[in-house]
Amino acid sequence: MPRSSPRAVVADDSHFMRSVISDILSEGGIDVVAQAKNGHEAVQAVREHDPDVVTMDVEMPEMDGIEAVGRIMAQHPTPILMLSAHTDEDADVTFEALQKGAVDFFTKPGGEVSMEMSRLKDQLVDIVHSVAQAEPRAGDTAAETTSSGAGTERPDAAPERYGGRPTLVIGSSTGGPTVVEEVMSSLPLTASLRVLIVQHMPGGFTGRFAERLDARSEYDVSEAQDGARIGSGEALVAAGDQHMEVANYSHGRLRVSLTDDPPVNSVRPAVDVTMKSAAETVDDRLIGVILTGMGEDGADGIRALKERGARTIAQDEASSAVFGMPKRAIETGCVDTITSIESIPAAILDAVPQEVH
The missing domain is CATH 3.40.50.180 (Methylesterase CheB, C-terminal domain)
Structure with a gap:
C-alpha cells in the first residue's frame, strides 16, 4: 500500500468515538482495516493486520492504552498515535505512552465531541499520515531516571x-x-x-x-x-x-x-x-x-x-x-x-x- 494511503487500526472503548474517528480517517484517504474496543483487541488487530499506524485511546477497559503500547512495541513495533483528553491525569499517562514508544498524541475535544472532531478532522488526518510514516522507536531509558x-x-x-x-x-x-x-x-x-x-x-x-x-x-x-x-x-x-x-x-x-x-x-x-x-x-x-x-x-x-x-x-x-x-x-x-x-x-x-x- 502506498504511503499516501496508510492502513490504520482505531482503538477506543467508545463505539461512537470509534465510528467518528474511523469515518474521519476514511474520508481523509486512510484505510481503516480494524477497530478495537480495548487494548487486548488492539494488540491482536496489529498482529493480524500489520497496519501502518494505530490510533490508541488512553483510557480503555481490560487493557489500557499504555499497556497496549508496551505490548505492541515489544511484539510488533508499529507507529502509534495516542488520543488523549485535556486533563492532568491524561497528560501524565500520555507522556508515559510516549516513553513506551508511541510517536505522538492528539488531544480529544471536550463538549460536543462529534462537532468538535469534525472541526479538527483535517488536523487529525494530517497527523495520522505523519505518524504512519514514522519509524517506531522502542521506549528508552529516560523513563527509568529519578527526580535527582x-x-x-x-x-x-x-x-x-x-x-x-x-x-x-x-x-x-x-x-x-x-x-x-x-x-x-x-x-x-x-x-x-x-x-x-x-x-x-x-x-x-x-x-x-x-x-x-x-x-x-x-x-x-x-x-x-x-x-x-x-x-x-x-x-x-x-x-x-x-x-x-x-x-x-x-x-x-x-x-x-x-x-x-x-x-x-x-x-x-x-x-x-x-x-x-x-x-x-x-x-x-x-x-x-x-x-x-x-x-x-x-x-x-x-x-x-x-x-x-x-x-x-x-x-x-x-x-x-x-x-x-x-x-x-x-x-x-x-x-x-x-x-x-x-x-x-x-x-x-x-x-x-x-x-x-
Missing part, C-alpha cells in the same frame, strides 16, 4: 567547566518529547546553558512536559510565563498555543515574552519565532538544535541563527521518528552538524567553549 536528574550517560569527554554564557534553543515536533528528554538528561549543569525548548504541543501538556524535564535533568526547567527570566542552569518550555520570543538579554540573563500572534508554519508555538528572536537579541554564544518533527518549522530559525554566528545541529534521518523538520533545516545549508540523537548532547557541548583555568 540522573539521566542517560553524559559524554565522557565533558570537561569540568565551560564558559561563553551559551544559550541553547531546541525545536522539535512529532516524536520530540522523548528525544528532548534524552538530550536534556545528558547535559551537565557545568555547561552553564540557558535553554529554550519549543515542542509543538497543545496547552495543558507543556506544563507537565516541563515538570518531566525538570525531574530528569540537572537543569531547573519550567513552563514559560510572560516576562519570565532565566540564567545559567535554567530552561523554559514554550507554553502551548503561545509563541515564545526572547525579549531581552543582558549580563547572561534573558527574558521572554509570550504572544498570541497568528500561527507561523501553521503552528503556535513556532520554533522559527523563538530562534529568530534569539538571533536578534542574544549577543553571547548561541546554539540551535532541530530534532524530529513534521513540517518545515525551524528552517528559517536555523538560518537566522547561523547568520548570527551560532553553532547549528540537526538530528539525522536514521534516528528521527519523522525527518521533516531536520531535513528542511539541513536543506538551508546552514546546519553545521548532522548526527544521531545519542550524539547530539556531545555536539552541543562541543559548541560550548571551555573556561581557561
